[in-house]
Amino acid sequence: MTPGRAPAALVPTMPHLLAGDPAPSWAELAAATRTVGDRLRAAGVDTVLLLSTQWFTVLGHQVQCDERLRGRRTDENWYAYDYGHLDHDLAIDTELAHSWADAIDAAGMQARRTRYEGFPVDTGTVVAARLLDPDGRGRWAQVSCNLYADPAAMAAVAAAGVRAAQGLGRRPGIVAVSGLSSGLTPRWIRPAEDRVEPEHDRWNRKVLDAIRAGDRGAVLAMREEFADAAQADSQFRAFAFLDGSGAVDRPGEVLAYGPVWGTGAAVVWWGGSGGRGESTERES
Amino acid sequence: MARVFHATAGSGRSAARRAPGTEPAPAPAPRSASRGGIVAGYLAPHPPHLVYAENPPQNEPRSTGGWEVLRWGYEELRRRLRAHRPDVLIVHAPHWITMVGHHVNCVPNPRGVSVEPIFPHLFRYHYDFRTDVDLAEAIVEEGSRAGLVTSAMREDGVRVDYATIGALHLANPDWDLPVVSLSANNNPYFYSDASLTEMETLGAATRRAVERTGRRAVLLASNSLSHLHWDTEPDLPEDMGVERPFTHAQYAGDMELLQTIREGPTSRLKAAVPKHIEATSSETKAGSLTWLLAAMGWPAIAGDVLAYGTVIATGNAVVEWVAP
Numbered sequence: 001m002t003p004g005r006a007p008a009a010l011v012p013t014m015p016h017l018l019a020g021d022p023a024p025s026w027a028e029l030a031a032a033t034r035t036v037g038d039r040l041r042a043a044g045v046d047t048v049l050l051l052s053t054q055w056f057t058v059l060g061h062q063v064q065c066d067e068r069l070r071g072r073r074t075d076e077n078w079y080a081y082d083y084g085h086l087d088h089d090l091a092i093d094t095e096l097a098h099s100w101a102d103a104i105d106a107a108g109m110q111a112r113r114t115r116y117e118g119f120p121v122d123t124g125t126v127v128a129a130r131l132l133d134p135d136g137r138g139r140w141a142q143v144s145c146n147l148y149a150d151p152a153a154m155a156a157v158a159a160a161g162v163r164a165a166q167g168l169g170r171r172p173g174i175v176a177v178s179g180l181s182s183g184l185t186p187r188w189i190r191p192a193e194d195r196v197e198p199e200h201d202r203w204n205r206k207v208l209d210a211i212r213a214g215d216r217g218a219v220l221a222m223r224e225e226f227a228d229a230a231q232a233d234s235q236f237r238a239f240a241f242l243d244g245s246g247a248v249d250r251p252g253e254v255l256a257y258g259p260v261w262g263t264g265a266a267v268v269w270w271g272g273s274g275g276r277g278e279s280t281e282r283e284s
Numbered sequence: 285m286a287r288v289f290h291a292t293a294g295s296g297r298s299a300a301r302r303a304p305g306t307e308p309a310p311a312p313a314p315r316s317a318s319r320g321g322i323v324a325g326y327l328a329p330h331p332p333h334l335v336y337a338e339n340p341p342q343n344e345p346r347s348t349g350g351w352e353v354l355r356w357g358y359e360e361l362r363r364r365l366r367a368h369r370p371d372v373l374i375v376h377a378p379h380w381i382t383m384v385g386h387h388v389n390c391v392p393n394p395r396g397v398s399v400e401p402i403f404p405h406l407f408r409y410h411y412d413f414r415t416d417v418d419l420a421e422a423i424v425e426e427g428s429r430a431g432l433v434t435s436a437m438r439e440d441g442v443r444v445d446y447a448t449i450g451a452l453h454l455a456n457p458d459w460d461l462p463v464v465s466l467s468a469n470n471n472p473y474f475y476s477d478a479s480l481t482e483m484e485t486l487g488a489a490t491r492r493a494v495e496r497t498g499r500r501a502v503l504l505a506s507n508s509l510s511h512l513h514w515d516t517e518p519d520l521p522e523d524m525g526v527e528r529p530f531t532h533a534q535y536a537g538d539m540e541l542l543q544t545i546r547e548g549p550t551s552r553l554k555a556a557v558p559k560h561i562e563a564t565s566s567e568t569k570a571g572s573l574t575w576l577l578a579a580m581g582w583p584a585i586a587g588d589v590l591a592y593g594t595v596i597a598t599g600n601a602v603v604e605w606v607a608p
Contacts (some may be wrong), residue, residue: 057402059517059596074441076467077382085441110516116404118397120443144401148515184383186469187433261384 006162007043007272008174008247009036010238012265013054013124015075015083016191017131023191025258025265030131032256032267036175037132043272045173047093048132049100049161050142051154051241052177053234054124060110061157062144063101067094069121078123088126093139096168100141103160103167109153114144124177132175141165141172145234145241151220154237155244162245173272174245178238180204181230185262196259203230204257204264211268214251216243230264247272322494323368323607325503325576326361327587329600330377330450332400332407334358337522340457344408350522357591357602358454364604365455370502372416372462373455374423374490374579377447377506378570380467385433386486387467390420391440394465400446406521407446409453416462419501422493423464430489432482437467451506466490468570480558483571487578494579503579505572509541509599510534510564517596530597537564538592538599545603548586550577564599576605583608 016022017030040048055062069090078084101111125142132138143157158174165172181200185193196204203226210218219239227235242248247270255267335343337350380387392415400407420436427434448465469482494501512530529535541560544552553573561569568574583605590602 055401058513059402059515062404072441074439074443076380076437076442076445077384077387079437079439079442080435084439112405112517114404116399116408118399118408119404120399120401122401146515148513186384188384 004273006172006174006245006247007040007045008242008245008270009040010176010178010242010266010268011036011128011132012260012267013052013127013177013179013233014260014263014265015078015086015123015127016260017127018083018086019191020082021191023194025194026191026260028256029258029260029265029267033128033131034134035255036267036269037134039269040132040173043173044171046170047096047139047141047165048173048175049158049165049245050125050128050140050175050177051145051158051238052122052124052128052142053145053179053238054122054177055142055144056147056234057144058146058148060112061104061146061149062112062114063097063104064092064142065094065097065101065113065115066119067092069119071121073121073123073126075123086123086126088121088129089136090121090125090129091139093141093170096141096165096170099164099168100143100161103164104157107156107160109156128175128177145237147234149237151223151237151240154240158241158244159246174242174247176238176242178236179233179260180207180264180266182233182263183231189261194259194261196262196264200230200264204266208254208257208266208268211248211252212254214249216248233263320494320498320500321607322491322501322503322580323370324365325505325580325605326365326455327573327576327601327603328361328451328455328504328506329508329602330447330506331508331595331598331600332403332446332450333521333595335409335450335453336406338457340453342410342453345406347522350524351527351593351595354591354593354595354600354602360590361455361602361604365502368502369500370461371500372419372464373452373504374464374466374501375448375451375504375506376466376468376572376575377445377451378468378567378572379445379447380465382467382469385435386427386469387435387437388420388424389415389465390417390424390436390438391415392417394440394444396443398444398446398449403446409446409449411444411449413452413459414462416464416499419493419497419499420464422497423466423490426489426493426496427486430485432485432489447506451504455504468572470570480571480574483574484578487575490575490579491581503576505576507570507572508567508595509538509560509601511567511598512565513597527594528597529594529599534564534599538601542589542592542601545587546589549584550580550587550605551582551584553577554582567598580605580607
């Protein structure tokens with residue numbers, strides 16, 4: 001097949017998107033994430049290459065190699081709410097996962113193949129999977145977010161994943177699960193009280209404007225300053241990962257933006273090319 | 285006054301997995317034998333490598349050892365801890381990360397398997413212990429009364445983290461003492477450190493709760509020191525041929541802090557800990573050490589450094605402070 005460019009997305013990590021009684025922004029972010037799932041299916045994606053900043057690691061790059069991640073996560077902070085209890089059932093594309101790990105090793109980095117009974121799947125992964133793939137029919141390949149990896153390494157990990165997918169004839173979609181600013185409101189609030197503080201909001205919008213403009217260079221250039229000024233989730237390594245996949249060198253469509261317990265969250269879509277069923281894509 | 289209990293932790297199955305025969309504890313110090321309160325505090329670092337290296341029956345992975353000097357320090361900690369004859373161990377750990385407020389584990393009998401997502405090849409630990417629920421609830425109440433956002437966590441589905449288990453196991457591998465486990469209200473991965481001022485408030489609240497309930501408590505601050513480390517691992521995790529400080533500056537920063545600890549009094553650490561955090565990205569930014577010293581009332585004493593060593597380049601010290 002002709003590889004083309006893979007479709008990609010940035011989606012939020014917080015479990016509030018699954019709330020039974022959500023704030024308006026939580027509901028909008030959840031609906032937009034579901035839209036991304038629809039578009040990934042319409043684009044004929046075989047397997048989603050997933051990075052969640054909530055699976056943070058510090059040694060090498062862990063690749064999930066367990067064929068089925070089934071269980072219930074009780075979130076250690078949000079357990080008092082309905083969205084703190086997260087059932088999950090993810091099918092891992094283990095052939096691609098192993099190939100991805102091999103490609104990471106071949107690129108001179110350290111892959112760590114992860115397959116352990118009872119492995120705690122992170123909240124971000126579960127939230128994204130449930131919204132992107134509500135029927136549980138999709139397949140996933142997942143790598144951890146190494147908090148000590150520089151942007152070049154994050155990009156190289158993503159590139160290795162795309163190469164691995166293409167080598168197996170897979171049509172990949174690229175999804176990074178990450179927040180924007182992370183100035184969490186440090187008290188229990190009602191959903192209606194949710195807001196992003198003005199300085200963090202200004203930074204989030206600045207980053208999203210550059211993404212809308214398709215100016216990946218500007219986003220990468222402001223990444224460290226964004227991290228310092230707005231406590232960007234994991235220093236916004238998610239964007240470096242997306243960049244490495246080759247998917248974000250064009251305008252991104254911001255489907256939703258809003259607060260989640262004081263943090264900034266957005267759903268962004270980058271349409272692909274050359275794949276199956278691309279007719280539904282729209283770029284801003 | 286709430287009842288002080290001495291429950292034997294663990295199921296019969298877990299008891300059977302325990303290591304045989306520990307050295308008898310020395311006689312307790314006469315001055316404190318009859319009274320409650322906080323009798324001692326320990327800086328008790330939690331790298332999962334130390335549990336892995338011990339090969340306890342509760343942990344699935346097997347090792348060939350490693351990090352012996354730190355583990356010998358923990359052996360001395362255990363001997364001293366038993367001499368204090370505590371009713372309860374209270375641990376504050378940085379890897380039960382709670383984004384909203386300070387949470388206290390009020391589950392009577394936490395049990396399960398803690399597969400550590402960062403180090404799953406080293407730490408898959410079968411835990412089964414008893415919580416001193418009365419004291420846990422008292423800490424929640426005292427913290428709330430002091431103006432902190434606090435929560436009593438009663439969900440047995442919440443996995444107990446490796447920093448809690450690690451410090452508790454290394455301090456008391458028999459798990460024969462009740463426990464109170466406190467979360468860390470911060471998220472270092474979002475670059476928001478704990479408020480050390482708030483940790484002082486939590487420490488004072490912990491002290492009041494201990495006194496109110498009449499417990500005889502030992503505190504564990506589950507923190508490493510300098511915290512820059514390697515981002516890859518040797519094929520043999522316990523390969524001591526590659527174990528060393530991340531930089532000389534990180535090592536020197538740790539030594540400066542430890543020298544201050546050894547000289548005392550602890551009040552000097554109010555300035556020294558933030559300085560050390562700034563210099564070494566110390567894990568004490570999660571607040572455990574400040575909580576411990578505040579709970580002890582910043583006593584005018586020196587600490588006793590039982591061991592120092594690095595784990596994947598991070599600095600780790602086992603330190604004892606005995607309440608005067």
